[in-house]
Structure formats: C-alpha cells, structure tokens
Amino acid sequence: MKNNFVVRDINLASKGKQSIEWVSKWMPVLDNVYRQYKTENVFKNKKVALCIHLEAKTAYLALTIKKLGAEVWVTSSNTLSTKDEVAAALAVNGIHVYAKHAATRDEYWSYLETILKNNMDVTVDDGGDICEYLHTHSKYGKNLKGICEETTTGVNRLKELEKSGKLLYPSIAVNDAKSKHLFDNRYGTGQSTWTAITQLTNMNIAGKTVVVAGYGWVGRGVATRAQGMGAEVIVTEIDPWKALEAKMDGHRVMTMLDASSLGDFFITTTGFSNIIRMEHITRMKNGAFLSNAGHFDFEIDIPSLKKQAKSCKVVRDEIEEYLLTNKKKVYVLAQGGIINIAGGLGHPADIMDLSFSVQLGCLHFLLSTKNLVPKVYKVPTEIDRLVTEEKLKAEGITIDK
Numbered sequence: 001m002k003n004n005f006v007v008r009d010i011n012l013a014s015k016g017k018q019s020i021e022w023v024s025k026w027m028p029v030l031d032n033v034y035r036q037y038k039t040e041n042v043f044k045n046k047k048v049a050l051c052i053h054l055e056a057k058t059a060y061l062a063l064t065i066k067k068l069g070a071e072v073w074v075t076s077s078n079t080l081s082t083k084d085e086v087a088a089a090l091a092v093n094g095i096h097v098y099a100k101h102a103a104t105r106d107e108y109w110s111y112l113e114t115i116l117k118n119n120m121d122v123t124v125d126d127g128g129d130i131c132e133y134l135h136t137h138s139k140y141g142k143n144l145k146g147i148c149e150e151t152t153t154g155v156n157r158l159k160e161l162e163k164s165g166k167l168l169y170p171s172i173a174v175n176d177a178k179s180k181h182l183f184d185n186r187y188g189t190g191q192s193t194w195t196a197i198t199q200l201t202n203m204n205i206a207g208k209t210v211v212v213a214g215y216g217w218v219g220r221g222v223a224t225r226a227q228g229m230g231a232e233v234i235v236t237e238i239d240p241w242k243a244l245e246a247k248m249d250g251h252r253v254m255t256m257l258d259a260s261s262l263g264d265f266f267i268t269t270t271g272f273s274n275i276i277r278m279e280h281i282t283r284m285k286n287g288a289f290l291s292n293a294g295h296f297d298f299e300i301d302i303p304s305l306k307k308q309a310k311s312c313k314v315v316r317d318e319i320e321e322y323l324l325t326n327k328k329k330v331y332v333l334a335q336g337g338i339i340n341i342a343g344g345l346g347h348p349a350d351i352m353d354l355s356f357s358v359q360l361g362c363l364h365f366l367l368s369t370k371n372l373v374p375k376v377y378k379v380p381t382e383i384d385r386l387v388t389e390e391k392l393k394a395e396g397i398t399i400d401k
C-alpha cells in the first residue's frame, strides 16, 4: 500500500536520512529486541500509530516497527519538537507521516484524526492525546488492542481515567518501567536540557543560580547536571519528601516566590500548569532565563506575560525577550515548550535506545496477549529486565548473580 503524508518539505529527506542513520548507530538494544521478534508474525500487517516527539530516534523506532511487517502511522506529540527533515525522510521510506514543525493546534488535531480514522491495532502515545481522541471518538478504537504511554503526564491522565471508571482500552505505563524513567527522565532530560539551554543562550552555567521547579525524576536530573556544572541550585517543591531529598542532595529549597529574585536560570519540571506566574516574573533579575522541561507548554504563564509585558521580540533562535513594565528584561526559551526537544536535539540516542526498546516490547505484548482488559498495566517485568540486561551487554558489563 502506498503511504500518505503531510510534511513541510519532502526535499529535506536526505538530511533527515542522515540524522536517522547517525542515531541508529547508538541504538543496539532496540536492534536486539527487533531480532528477537523478527521471525514471528506478531506485527505483520498490523496498524501501529505513534504520536511522539518526531525526531531521529522516534523515526528509527517507526522504521524498526515497519521492518517487523507493520503499517506505521506517525505524528508528533508536540509540533514545536517536529524535525521537518526527519518527517520527510519517513515519508520517502513508506511511513504514513503527518507532521510539520510549528503546525497549528488545529492542524495537529487534524493529523491525529486522519491517522486514527484508519482504525489502529496498537498505539504509542506521549502525553495522552491519542488516548483523549479515542475516548471521545470511540468508533475509531474498535480494533484497538491497547495504548503504550511514554511519559509521566500521559500516565497520570490514564490513571485518572482508570480511577473514574472511564478507561476504554488496555494501556501500558511505559514511563513507569525502571528501564525508562530511571534513565530517560533523569539522565536523558538532565543532560539534554542543559545542552539546549547552553547552545541557545551561549551562556556559562558555573557560578550561576539555577532554580528548578519540581524534584521528580526530571527535576533531579536537571538539578544534578546544573550542580555538576558548578551552579548553585535552588529547588522548589510541593512534596515534603522530595523537598527534603533535594536539601540532602545539597540544594537549597524554598518557595518559588522567594527563589524568583535569586535565579539566573529557571527550569520548570513538574507537568503542572502555572508554576511560574507574573508575581514571580516581576521579581526576577534583569536578564533571567525561563524555560520548561515538562511535557506541556503551560508551566510558565506565557499568556499573562505576553499581555502584561511592554514588548516582546525574538532576539535569537528560540529566544524571546520580554520587556516588563518595571524596565527589566526576561528571556523565554523555546516559547515555554519542552526545552530539550523544542530547543535542542532531544535525549541522547543511547538513552532513547532504552525507552524505545521498552516501547517495542510493550507493543509486542499488546499484540500477542489475549484477554487484556481496560486498565493501566505495568510494563511486564520480563520486558523491563530484558531491556536493561541488553543495555548492560551492549556496554560490555557483566554483573554478579
């Protein structure tokens, strides 16, 4: 069957192909999981949809699933993170891809609709938008064997649906696998957030004060890397245990209101809205940088900032300068979207190797297991263990038994 696609510029395909080839060199675990499944027919002629940040590592996952015999449909879970060259490379490689960098919300939902109208067998979601769509248009879920969810925010949404008795499909909390959040959320986001911030700003971090909102897996990673680069780290939290953990890890802990006048860099990592508001922004130092590493772009109250600032202008790639009425300037990176992906290359390839191997294992589980019911399943321990053991093998590490 010929694939359909909507991409920004198909002529970018060769550049996209190069970036997919590069990351594929560092994803041996995914290759090994693929080898375990390739003699089976579990994926053959199945329809698989991916709604996940569309960059090179995701593309390699899509191509791997296609190699297993599936028909693959791809869109991005966040249009700001879409790499147009990668989308083009997928289009010329037989993937049904619907994605453009900076597409509007309406375009985004129309892409999702186009894909899901084709009645998928299994899906990979990143933040819960496929799940939301299929719960309001359940006629398109009639063949659905289940949903794999990539991130904390999406898992939280699934658990709410389950609690209210409204969950319609078997769903797997891929994020909660040890081989996912221990490495991807913490080390992957920790490193790639700082890669993006330092590249976008061209600024030194040593000696600066960094305020990290949230000390979950992502916050811990971002704070640890900042500390390693010589910054003084302030953590804000609402959970008393996490707050105490941050303190014992050597960070200062206080409210956002108190931290707001001290920080040079602010990074939100909570997954919840309006963490940094105007009452904080007006107290900030002249020249403070604001960014977000949480899934949604609502952690910094950009709508109020836009309304109340005297002016806003783009001063550099992915940096907006806001002039406040108190004459101070603050800089918002990547429009408050997910900084490491919208403003950078995303997680390191060898980290996504783990996360996407878990995804492939869970898709295989959904397609090959009978009698699953609508509930949020944990990642089967065999898959979690297999991925970590394959990673140790790839690193040349043997452990005691």
Ligand code: NAI
Pocket (backbone or CB within 6 Å): 151, 152, 153, 154, 181, 184, 185, 189, 213, 214, 215, 216, 217, 218, 219, 236, 237, 238, 239, 242, 269, 270, 271, 272, 275, 293, 294, 295, 296, 338, 339, 340, 341
């Ligand atoms: P988590 O649940 O481990 O941590 C979130 C933390 O935020 C919790 O400790 C919570 O107490 C804290 N928090 C909640 N409201 C707060 C507030 N008002 N002020 C301060 N702290 C508050 O979640 P995790 O895994 O760290 O994920 C966080 C977000 O990052 C989610 O949206 C997730 O989807 C996203 N994520 C982003 C990645 C990226 O590549 N940028 C990778 C993985 C996850």
